[in-house]
Amino acid sequence: DLDFSAAYDTGIGEWDKVATMWLYRQYPDGTDEDAAGDALLESARAGGLRFIDDPQGRGVGTAHPHASVWDNGADPVAALTEVMQVRQVALDRFGADVLRTGQPSSGLRAVIVPIYLYHRYQVNAAAKMIGGYDFHYAETGEADLAGTAVPAARQKAALDALVATLDPAALDLPDDTLNLLTPPMVSFRGANAGAEYFPGETGAMFDLLAAADTAASMTLSAVLHPQRVARLIETRRRDTSALGYDDVLQALEGAVFRTVSSPRQAGILHREQVRYVSTLIDLSGNGQATPEVVMQTNAYLAGLEGRLSKRQRRMPDSDAAVRMELARRIGAHLDRPSPAAPPSSSAIDIPPGSPIGAGSAEACWHCDTDWLSR
Structure with a gap:
């Protein structure tokens, strides 16, 4: 069951209280206000309140494990796991009675879009x-x-939870639900104007495989982000454990x-397989990917090509067709x-040296000719 009694908080948040106290608190005369402010922030951090700036929170490929937006809970x-359970309860109850x-x-x-993709923000948080x-x-x-x-154990737990979002049983919908998802009149400009809809190639019939592809893409693009893969490679270089x-890659392939x-469910898996391979091909061709990411991705794809080319005994024809x-x-x-390009790695920008602190040497030399004469 779903309990909505505490769905919304009341009053201002705990971080708002800390920020207000830090900015506006009135101290007795003689107080070292810098030290008092530092002590307040340190106490907040010890209590689990962390400040990480916006680019770290909003980027899908960013690294900080506690910097996300729209996620829930202290443990991503x-x-x-809980969000996926909530999503399933909502999908099980989905029907005509959800409309006025x-x-x-x-x-x-x-209405199905925000429910089916209810886990989208938590996927990004767990992927970090x-x-x-x-x-x-x-x-x-x-x-x-x-x-x-x-720690590696925490990363592995996150990987397991993210892999679970690819379960075809979690991405399927019963026929009774699918047959309710009829299209709107094109000329209708009512309550659903501006609403989001899943793309599809099945016309009036709801395209479940496109919806499943969308959900799988969320997980795969978050896990296989170029920056994330680069950090995995670098972390393994530093620590073999x-x-x-x-x-x-082994977990995703499995x-x-x-x-x-x-x-x-096999049809959903087939679509996931196409998305997985496509994501890796795009990753290896990503201009922002490091040479290590490109080389290891292409090496993996070469091995995967060999595994897919070998038809297993008693494999259904549909599986064999997709693998081929x-x-x-x-x-x-x-x-x-x-593509035509110099056979060398892209040049690494060297941080500007002398004069330190100036936007450019040109600007410094021309800004004050009196300085040069002196």
Whole structure:
């Protein structure tokens, strides 16, 4: 069951209280206000209140395990498991009665989007544990200046929770629900104007495979973000016991290329398999990916091509057809000519040296000719 009694907080948040006290608190005469303010912030941090700036929170590929937006709970991994349970309860109850009386039934197509993708923000939060790097904005003199990689066990737990979001059973919808998702009138400009709809290629019929593809893409693009993969490779270079890129690929491959007895779920897995291979091909061709990411991704794809080319005994024809096509796509990717470019790695920008603190040497020399004469 779902309990909405505490869905919304009352009053201002705990961080708002700390910020207000830090900014406006009136101290007795003689108080060292800098020291008192530092003590307040340190107490807040010890109590679990962390400040990490907006770019770290909003970027999907960023590293900080506690910097996310719209996520829930103190533990991103446990919260993802709970969010998936909430999502399932909502989907199980989904039907005509979720609309107010008199509303067009086609509104269900708009309502299904935020429910089906209810876990989207928690996926991003949990993914930041993988290749995660914990740090805070320290000052000299503090005891814990150094950042630290998220422990391997925590990264593995996050990976397991994210892999579970790819379960075809979690992405399927019953026929009774699918047949309620009828399209709206194109000319209707009512309550659902501006609503979000899943894309699809099945016309009036709701395209479940497109919806499942969307959900799988959220997870795969978060886990296989170029910056995240680069951190996995670098962390493994420093510590051979750390979770590595190969561990992530092994877990994802095992999830999307497993065998299921239900043809209904097999169709969802086939779409996930296409998305998985496509995500890796895009990753290897990403201009922002490091040379290590590109090389290891292409090496993995070469091995995957060989595994997909070997038909297993008693494999259904539909499975074999998808694997054959994916092997062909991987081969075409690996065999295609590289775009014309110098056969060297991109140059690394060297930080400007002399004069320190100026935007450029040119600006410094021309800004004050009297200085040069002196």
